[in-house]
Amino acid sequence: MEDMKRPPEPPSPPPPSALPSSPLPSFSGRLHDPRTAVSAGRLLGAAVGICFATGVISHFLQHPPGWAVDVLPSRPVWGYRFSQGVHVASGIAAIPLLLVKLWTVYPRLFVWPPVRSARHGLERLSVAVLVGATTFELFSGLLNTVQWYPWPFSFVPVHFAVAWLLVGALLLHVAVKWPDITAHWRRTSQASAALSAEGDGADRRSLLLGLTAAVGAVTLTTVGQSFTPLKRFDLLAPRHPDHGPQGLPVNRTAAAAGVLPALSRVREWRLEVTGPRPFSLDLAALRELEQHAVVLPIACVEGWSRSAHWSGVRIRDLRERAGAPPGTRLRVVSLERHGAYRVMEMGSDYADDPLTLLALRLDGQVLSPDHGYPARIIAPNRPGVLQTKWVSRLEAL
Structure with missing residues (x-):
């Protein structure tokens, strides 16, 4: 009876090994291991590498330096469509990978202390820059696809500069982590086999299978905006290749460009060729000139x-009529009064190409x-x- 009335003893204190070693939260869980990190990292690295390479191509085609204006080629006709489509698709696919x-x-x-040695400090620095740059590039690029810019800076130059910062941080991170990467790169490596023996192998395969499904799902539901055979699955992309005036999307309308007042006086319009x-x-006189038809894509x-049928007058015919020889570059001026692209320089390779038109008709x-x-x-x-x-x-320049 006395034992039944005795109050319960307080619980024993945890052993010293169970006490937290730092004031920060401690984390535990399966698959937070080098093998899983390397498996996800090599997929992310491939996506980021493809996105970076195609992004450089896009930047120099969109903003060619002066020396490159006459060097950039006009063929293949689908070149920019392919490279930019891959750029956006690989960037979107990289988000679940990240x-x-x-x-x-x-x-x-969240390890403590945050820096334990010079090598560890270098690794931490590379990780901080890499995570920040990758997150900025992928999510700012995603917002660019919907033309939403909730920041005070110009998107294109900052996005391009941070891409180089990302690549530098990635190379530094790979160099620092190279021993771990080589140890866990292959499933049959000794270090990976030891981790799998602990029972994580099946969970890791399930994680990577789910990751592959997620990448496939976001790609399938967005890539149709540029790869038109899959346009029926274009559920999440901000554009559908068939939606827009005359069945073709537009990014900048006549109203947004402020040209409607000028178009209301189209009888006064003249094409000036210098x-x-x-x-x-x-x-009317422009329509009387020899008309040519081409099938070319608009790629934004x-x-x-999306590809479409265009007809109009060859640019090289207009240039020739103005007395400018082959190989002469052109400056093209729009009725638009404001905007970064109201004046455009066209390199000689584009101006010489018989497919380059001053188009008057669409489909x-x-x-x-x-x-x-x-x-x-x-x-x-x-x-x-x-x-x-x-x-x-x-x-004619």
Whole structure:
């Protein structure tokens, strides 16, 4: 009876080994191990590498330095469409890869003390820059596809500069972590086999299978905006290749560009062409010139693209009529009064190409105002922002 009345003894204190070793939270869980981190990291590295390479191509086609204007090729006609489509698709695919990679390594982000040696400090620095730059690049790029810019800086130059910072941090991180990467790169390596023996092998395979499914799902539901055979699955992309005026998307409407007042006076419109023998043509006279038909894609930096039938006058024929010789580059001026791309320089390779037109019709119909009425540029292997709309002047340089 006395034992039953005795109050319960307080619980024993935890052993010293169970006490937290730092004031920060301690994390535990399966798959936060080097093998899983390497498996996710090599997939993320491949996606980031492809995204970076195609992004450099996109940047130099969109913003060529002066020495490269006459060097950039106009063929293949689908070149920019392919490289920019891959750029956006690989960037979107990298987002779930980044999230899983961070999940596998986040316990190590809170180790204490934060720096234990010079090598460890270098590793921590590379990780901080790498995580920050990768997160910024992927999510700012994603916002760019929907043309939402909730920041005070210009997207293109900052996005391009941070891409190089990302690559530098990635190379530094790989160099520091090379011993771990080589130890866990192959499933049959000794270190990976030891981890699998602990029972994580099946869980790791399930994680990677789910990751592959997630990457496949986001790719399938967005890539149709540029790879039109999959357009029926285009559920999450901000553009559908068939939606827009005359069945073709637009990024900048005539109203947004502020050209509607000028288009209301289209009877006064003249195409001015300068050169040794300058001339001007009204719309009726332009339509009387020899017309040519081409099938070329519009491919925008936001990732969408679609091929269409265009007809109009060859740029090289207009240049020749103005007395400018082959190999002469052109400056194209739009009716648009403001905007970064209202004036565009066209390299000699594009101006010489027989597929480069001053287009007057789209899919057999007169251009709508949103597609550049009364005349616009259409050229092969060219970013959409350089396919100038509402053209008013061609200058042979």
